[in-house]
Amino acid sequence: VLSITADILQIVRKAKQPISKKEIATASGLSVSAAADHVERLMDANLLVHAAIGGSSGGRKPRLYAFNKDAGHLISIDMDTASAQVAITNFDCSILAQNSCSFDIYDGPDKVLNHIKEVIFELLTQNRLDRSAIKGIGFGIPGPVEFASGLPISPTLMPGWDQYPIRKFWSEHFHCPCYIDNDVNIMALGEYAKGLVLEVDNMMIIKVGVGIGAGIICDGKLYRGSNGSAGDLGHFDVGRDVTCWCGNRGCLEAVAGGKAVVTQAKELALSGKGDYLLDMINKKGTLDMADIAVGIQRRDAVSIELNRESSSLIGRVVASIVNFLNPELILVSGAFSEFEDTLLAAIRQAVYKRSLPLSTRNLLINKSALGNKAGLIGAAYMTLEQLIINSINDQEDANLATG
Amino acid sequence: VLSITADILQIVRKAKQPISKKEIATASGLSVSAAADHVERLMDANLLVHAAIGGSSGGRKPRLYAFNKDAGHLISIDMDTASAQVAITNFDCSILAQNSCSFDIYDGPDKVLNHIKEVIFELLTQNRLDRSAIKGIGFGIPGPVEFASGLPISPTLMPGWDQYPIRKFWSEHFHCPCYIDNDVNIMALGEYAKGLVLEVDNMMIIKVGVGIGAGIICDGKLYRGSNGSAGDLGHFDVGRDVTCWCGNRGCLEAVAGGKAVVTQAKELALSGKGDYLLDMINKKGTLDMADIAVGIQRRDAVSIELNRESSSLIGRVVASIVNFLNPELILVSGAFSEFEDTLLAAIRQAVYKRSLPLSTRNLLINKSALGNKAGLIGAAYMTLEQLIINSINDQEDANLATG
Numbered sequence: 001v002l003s004i005t006a007d008i009l010q011i012v013r014k015a016k017q018p019i020s021k022k023e024i025a026t027a028s029g030l031s032v033s034a035a036a037d038h039v040e041r042l043m044d045a046n047l048l049v050h051a052a053i054g055g056s057s058g059g060r061k062p063r064l065y066a067f068n069k070d071a072g073h074l075i076s077i078d079m080d081t082a083s084a085q086v087a088i089t090n091f092d093c094s095i096l097a098q099n100s101c102s103f104d105i106y107d108g109p110d111k112v113l114n115h116i117k118e119v120i121f122e123l124l125t126q127n128r129l130d131r132s133a134i135k136g137i138g139f140g141i142p143g144p145v146e147f148a149s150g151l152p153i154s155p156t157l158m159p160g161w162d163q164y165p166i167r168k169f170w171s172e173h174f175h176c177p178c179y180i181d182n183d184v185n186i187m188a189l190g191e192y193a194k195g196l197v198l199e200v201d202n203m204m205i206i207k208v209g210v211g212i213g214a215g216i217i218c219d220g221k222l223y224r225g226s227n228g229s230a231g232d233l234g235h236f237d238v239g240r241d242v243t244c245w246c247g248n249r250g251c252l253e254a255v256a257g258g259k260a261v262v263t264q265a266k267e268l269a270l271s272g273k274g275d276y277l278l279d280m281i282n283k284k285g286t287l288d289m290a291d292i293a294v295g296i297q298r299r300d301a302v303s304i305e306l307n308r309e310s311s312s313l314i315g316r317v318v319a320s321i322v323n324f325l326n327p328e329l330i331l332v333s334g335a336f337s338e339f340e341d342t343l344l345a346a347i348r349q350a351v352y353k354r355s356l357p358l359s360t361r362n363l364l365i366n367k368s369a370l371g372n373k374a375g376l377i378g379a380a381y382m383t384l385e386q387l388i389i390n391s392i393n394d395q396e397d398a399n400l401a402t403g
Numbered sequence: 404v405l406s407i408t409a410d411i412l413q414i415v416r417k418a419k420q421p422i423s424k425k426e427i428a429t430a431s432g433l434s435v436s437a438a439a440d441h442v443e444r445l446m447d448a449n450l451l452v453h454a455a456i457g458g459s460s461g462g463r464k465p466r467l468y469a470f471n472k473d474a475g476h477l478i479s480i481d482m483d484t485a486s487a488q489v490a491i492t493n494f495d496c497s498i499l500a501q502n503s504c505s506f507d508i509y510d511g512p513d514k515v516l517n518h519i520k521e522v523i524f525e526l527l528t529q530n531r532l533d534r535s536a537i538k539g540i541g542f543g544i545p546g547p548v549e550f551a552s553g554l555p556i557s558p559t560l561m562p563g564w565d566q567y568p569i570r571k572f573w574s575e576h577f578h579c580p581c582y583i584d585n586d587v588n589i590m591a592l593g594e595y596a597k598g599l600v601l602e603v604d605n606m607m608i609i610k611v612g613v614g615i616g617a618g619i620i621c622d623g624k625l626y627r628g629s630n631g632s633a634g635d636l637g638h639f640d641v642g643r644d645v646t647c648w649c650g651n652r653g654c655l656e657a658v659a660g661g662k663a664v665v666t667q668a669k670e671l672a673l674s675g676k677g678d679y680l681l682d683m684i685n686k687k688g689t690l691d692m693a694d695i696a697v698g699i700q701r702r703d704a705v706s707i708e709l710n711r712e713s714s715s716l717i718g719r720v721v722a723s724i725v726n727f728l729n730p731e732l733i734l735v736s737g738a739f740s741e742f743e744d745t746l747l748a749a750i751r752q753a754v755y756k757r758s759l760p761l762s763t764r765n766l767l768i769n770k771s772a773l774g775n776k777a778g779l780i781g782a783a784y785m786t787l788e789q790l791i792i793n794s795i796n797d798q799e800d801a802n803l804a805t806g
Contacts, residue, residue: 004407004432029407034437144761153761202629214727218621225729226605229761232726237719237757239642248757316640321727323635324617326628354640354651358547358556358632 004028006388008038009047009067018051018064039065045391046071047091067092072135074383075120075174078183078375080142081105081157081210084116085376088123091135093194093380095373097127108160113169136387137170137178138379140186142211147228150180156245157211157259179386181224183207183375184231187368188215189222189385190378191331195369203329204321205368206233208314208343210258210289210335216325222382236317252317256310258289258335265292265306274302293336304342311343315350322355322363333368340367407431409791411441412450412470421454421467442468448794449474470495475538477786478523478577481586481778483545484508484560484613487519488779491526494538496597496783498776500530511563516572539790540573540581541782543589545614550631553583559648560614560662582789584627586610586778587634590771591618592625592788593781594734598772606732607724608771609636611717611746613661613692613738619728625785639720655720659713661692661738668695668709677705696739707745714746718753725758725766736771743770 011027012019019027025035042048043065051066069092076087076095082105087098101119103112124131143155150167152158170178184207191205201220207213212234216223224230234253235246244254254260266287269277276298280291295303318330332347334340348365355363368374414430415422422430428438445451446468454469472495479490479498485508490501504522506515527534546558553570555561573581587610594608604623610616615637619626627633637656638649647657657663669690672680679701683694698706721733735750737743751768758766771777 030437031440034433034440037434037437144759146761154759200629218626219624221622223621225762226603226731226766227729227761227764229759230727230729232729232759232762235726235757235759236723246759320639323638324633324724326630326633326635328629354638356547356557356632356635356638356649358549358630359628359635361630363629 004030005038005041006385008035009042009388012042012048012065013067018066020062020064022062024065047388047391069094073129073133074380075134075137076376076379076383077116077120077137077139078186078379079112079116079140080183084112084119085372086116086120086123087376087380088127088129088134089377089380091384093190093377093384095376095380097123098376099123105158106160109164109166109169113166117173131174134174134176136176136383137174138186138381138383139166139170139178139180140183140375140379141166141180142183142209142213144229144232145180145182147181147224150178152180153227153229177383177386177390179383181228181379181382182213182215182231184213184215185222185224186215186378186382187333187370187374188217188231188378189381190370190374190376191368192217192222192378193381194377195331195374200328202325202327203331204325204327205331205333205374206314206318206347207333208256208258208310208335208339212253212257212314214321216327233317233321238313238317252313256313261292261306261310262287262289265303268302268306274300276300277302289335289339293338296338296342307339307342308346311339311346312350314343315346315348316354318347319350319354322351323359326359328362328364330363330365331368332365333371333374407433408441408444409788411438412445412791415445415451415468416470421469423465423467425465427468450791450794472497476532476536477783478537478540479779479782479786480519480523480540480542481589481782482515482519482543483586487515487522488775489519489523489526490779490783491530491532491537492780492783494787496593496780496787498779498783500526501779502526508561509563512561512567512569512572516569520572520576534577537577537579539579539786540577541589541784541786542569542573542581542583543586543778543782544569544583545586545612545616547632547635548583548585550584550627553581555583556630556632580786580789580793582786584631584782584785585616585618585634587616587618588625588627589618589781589785590736590773590777591620591634591781592784593773593777593779594771595620595625595781596784597780598734598777603731605728605730606734607728607730608734608736608777609717609721609750610736611659611661611713611738611742615656615660615717617724619730636720636724641716641720655716659716664695664709664713665690665692668706671705671709677703679703680705692738692742696741699741699745710742710745711749714742714749715753717746718749718751719757721750722753722757725754726762729762731765731767733766733768734771735768736774736777 021036025032048065049068051064069090071091074089078085083102085100087095103115143158144153146153151163152161155161167178188205203217205215214231214233216231235251237250238252240250240255242254244251265277268274281287292303332344334343424439428435451468452471454467472493474494477492481488486505488503490498506518546561547556549556554566555564570581591608606620608618617634617636619634638654640653641655643653643658645657647654668680671677684690695706735747737746
């Protein structure tokens with residue numbers, strides 16, 4: 001309901017330089033007096049500040065307004081199944097300080113969250129910041145999230161996390177709100193907010209790691225669907241006779257995700273079909289995606305073939321999705337740059353071959369612009385967006401109470 | 404840019420009874436004075452009218468406003484590959500008069516459009532309406548449309564229509580704008596605008612006729628994608644070794660669309676595996692979807708099996724889409740009600756079996772609520788939406804010129 005004030009803030013935030021009330025009115029389609037109302041609200045909420053006085057065609061020079069990027073700090077967390085990156089950002093979602101940690105997701109939420117918390121506390125101390133300086137926490141996790149409640153829902157790659165009250169955990173350590181979303185959704189937000197040179201309204205980012213997911217921007221907004229689970233690409237039925245960890249058969253992720261590729265690599269190595277991979281197993285006792293990435297670097301034929309096969313299957317699904325969603329931009333992000341090039345080529349090949357002419361007329365397919373910073377920046381941006389909506393709502397409630 | 408005025412109009416239009424400026428302000432999040440500005444604009448454009456004076460908690464009773472559904476008439480056309488329905492509606496998108504005609508799409512756009520035009524002229528005469536009473540024409544066609552230009556783009560089921568200037572044709576007969584969109588998009592708009600008992604923000608309608616398509620409502624708006632081609636379900640790769648008329652292999656439509664099912668039926672009949680179907684071919688010299696529908700009614704095993712097979716394949720694709728799009732409501736529409744029941748059952752079965760728990764938590768799967776009127780109502784609604792946006796733009800231009 002109060003999205004107009006938030007839209008006005010976005011206009012100021014996205015403007016390349018400070019702008020006047022009149023310019024805000026023009027950009028928003030509001031009358032100057034209506035625009036002024038919203039600007040006052042945002043000044044009261046400390047989200048806008050006065051900037052230098054602007055030029056004018058004559059008469060009094062207009063006051064200019066700018067987004068107050070120093071209104072507070074945010075904590076941003078981008079977690080996968082084996083590690084997390086954490087950062088402190090300002091309200092402009094620029095990373096001020098960053099650190100990371102490793103863990104085993106099988107240790108369960110309690111241990112993992114405490115580990116991440118310790119790293120954040122250290123980062124705050126190193127940067128001489130008190131916990132009270134933090135105005136919001138944004139947290140991306142590798143599984144489906146019901147956005148409204150912040151609860152993970154049956155996340156197949158995160159045993160023990162189903163419905164775990166992550167927000168409650170953070171509220172015991174910080175006096176600020178925490179917002180939780182899927183890792184690929186926050187990447188999409190990051191790329192949309194900060195990564196793009198182009199202005200696009202309809203885009204999709206595809207992340208291939210242990211699992212396979214997509215984040216969707218529709219008509220300029222992150223599209224979460226009715227329960228917050230939109231963007232799931234991993235459980236597309238590709239008609240192969242393989243059982244997936246979700247319990248169904250033939251899911252893309254069960255054939256082409258990182259976990260599936262490692263399983264295939266092990267099988268090939270142990271059946272004598274992959275010397276390099278068998279060497280790695282003998283040396284390390286196990287095999288992971290990083291080993292296959294090294295294999296690709298060293299031109300190991302089996303590693304290259306595994307990567308090509310999985311990329312080609314992902315490409316086929318993406319080609320179908322392009323017809324269905326008709327995006328302007330597809331960004332591709334892999335766990336390792338060694339996978340990324342093949343993946344990008346396979347998606348381009350499948351999409352330009354299979355998709356309908358109208359769907360691909362203006363379609364660009366590129367690598368992620370922000371790389372492994374997309375999630376951190378996006379988690380901060382998600383938090384900022386929610387804080388803006390909430391601070392305006394709170395103020396509105398206060399106005400209603402006193403007015 | 405001027406979408407706020409259009410949003411205000413939608414608030415009034417969707418209200419169950421006339422509402423006051425204050426109620427409009429509350430519903431929109433605007434201040435009362437800003438809301439009043441927009442209301443005045445809409446009164447000037449003749450899109451709002453004064454209604455009865457409302458009650459008040461004390462003091463002067465507020466003026467109430469209502470949508471002016473009699474501000475003009477619209478022509479609505481819902482075309483498939485063999486026939487078209489046409490209607491005259493008011494601005495409330497209620498059908499005032501309706502007719503239909505049959506043709507062969509292979510006759511090409513010129514002949515087909517002239518045929519439809521004659522039927523519209525008759526309908527106007529019968530209803531004592533002059534062409535000048537028509538404020539807009541909405542036209543749905545069975546193929547991809549670039550919405551901004553109104554041009555069909557390589558429509559596989561409409562040979563000869565590629566880039567055909569449909570708007571120009573209508574402008575030679577009517578002095579009002581014409582808006583063209585895909586047949587399934589207008590069905591989605593129709594169901595969203597008038598068909599629903601529930602208030603849903605994310606829905607999808609699937610139409611299985613000669614081809615297979617979907618119309619998508621995302622966050623309360625028809626989602627057309629970057630070129631207007633979003634919603635294409637027919638060219639999903641289902642991995643079968645069949646060449647599609649789009650030139651690719653394995654498309655859903657090439658295996659499960661109406662055209663494909665008729666081809667399969669012919670093959671079975673001519674190879675001695677379908678007595679009922681062979682009888683029909685011998686009687687009529689050919690076979691079409693209606694014959695298979697009759698076969699299902701008469702419990703012909705081959706017709707039933709063909710329908711079940713195609714429905715099950717469509718169900719598998721829809722299940723994947725549910726994970727990806729996470730809608731609240733899926734509506735199913737078939738060319739014949741005989742197909743529809745099996746299709747609905749197959750989609751429900753596949754979705755509830757295959758889709759992830761979070762995606763289906765609140766998901767309803769039903770038959771289309773408006774049936775074969777969805778397209779006509781939706782084409783009128785699309786026209787209304789565009790007229791609103793344009794009339795506000797025009798007025799704004801006039802204000803800028805004089806103000």
